[in-house]
Amino acid sequence: MHITKKMSTGEVTKKYPATKAVFTKYFGKGCFDCPSFGTEDINLACMMHNTDVDKFVKELNEAAQKETSKIP
Template structure:
């Protein structure tokens, strides 16, 4: 997978980057994994919903994967 960005879809990131699951759970909680929205919602949207800086989430995922 290429570099993850704030516009990457959460479900795709989890599927393509196994280490990303822990980062998503850390910042967004476990509810993401049962929500059908993860197949449409971006990291930027999830970050907005959880009052987080999307770049922080992206940087953590990219640090694991690269």
């Protein structure tokens, strides 16, 4: 699966828990306590945090790839 900026934050972190480190890196530890986390799409989250969405999505995909390559 390829992560895109249109996917929801919750969808990505549920399917690929390793991506939580990327969210924390860019948005801080409080990210997961935010009422909108889980329902907003990645593009909106990046806009709200003044983050380059393309760079962010690239790192999410890298984290997901590393996670899935560890599964036997």
